[in-house]
Amino acid sequence: MLSWLFPKKTQTETPVYQEHKEDFSDVTIVAEYFKELTGVTFDKQISILNSKAKSFCQNNNIYSYKELLNKISQDKVLKQELINRLTTNETFFYREFNQIAELVSLIKQESHPVRILCAPCATGEESYSIAIALLESGVASNKFKIIGIDINSDAIDRAKKANYRERNVRNLSEELQQRYFIQEGESFQLKSDIKQLVEFHIFNIFEERFKSLEKFDYIFSRNMLIYFDADTKQKAVEVLRSMQKDQSKKIFFGHADLF
Ligand SMILES: C[S@@+](CC[C@H](N)C(=O)[O-])C[C@H]1O[C@@H](n2cnc3c(N)ncnc32)[C@H](O)[C@@H]1O
Known part of the structure; x- marks a missing residue:
């Protein structure tokens, strides 16, 4: 009686933990992508790029640069956020x-x-x-x-x-x-x-x-x-x-x- 009020007990589901293999070893794929997209080159500042790109990935739960590029190809907001993170906007009134x-x-x-x-x-x-x-x-x-x-x-x-x-x-x-x-x-x-x-x-x-x-x-x-x-x-x-x-x-x- 009134059984329809109570959902059937199902077997407790064991959460599936996906194993993420972290790989931030080769930032040159990000450098090449970014140069192609914006023109900006990090050739002489590759370690700066590595630290910015790695922290960007970590803040967005991304575990490798390959995953970053995959995500960006499908997610315009994320792509814009990366652009915002990697461009330098220093300027001031009456410069030069x-x-x-x-x-x-x-x-x-x-x-x-x-x-x-x-x-x-x-x-x-x-x-x-x-x-x-x-x-x-x-x-x-x-x-x-x-x-x-x-x-x-x-x-x-x-x-x-x-x-x-x-x-x-x-x-x-x-x-x-x-x-x-x-x-x-x-x-x-x-x-x-x-x-x-x-x-x-x-x-x-x-x-x-x-x-x-x-x-x-x-x-x-x-x-x-x-x-x-x-x-x-x-x-x-x-x-x-x-x-x-x-x-x-x-x-x-x-x-x-x-x-
Ligand atoms: C240092 S600011 C220069 C600002 C100002 N013109 C000045 O001289 O004070 C350089 C700007 O170039 C922009 N930038 C870089 N690549 C760009 C691109 N492909 N198209 C448009 N803006 C770009 C960056 O976002 C950054 O805000």
């Missing part, structure tokens, strides 16, 4: 300011509104620096549009939030800090009228869909090529050239990028 000043003087000579690309933009400081420098030199905000792209989705999220620390704004005068940021304790929040002058997107410059962006009058590509080998630098330069409206114009690279 002489190039920004040169861009400003070129734009002042333009009679039409210009499109400016920052590829890569990391956490946004370079793109916002260009906006600030243009406004400071009297260029009206409707005379330019700045687009920042980066392969690192965490960096793009932070760029959109535009909340910085003292070390990010250290090159700005106190006057500029006060004019463009709301400071609360340690935090420097960029004001919304500057934020809206810049658009940010996640893009890998080697992806086909990057080329579908409308072309640009001016391109900044600083401190990304330093992570590429000679052949990949060449490919990156070709991609960036193809994004220019007028190829006779200069692309702004970082001082260490092309050597």
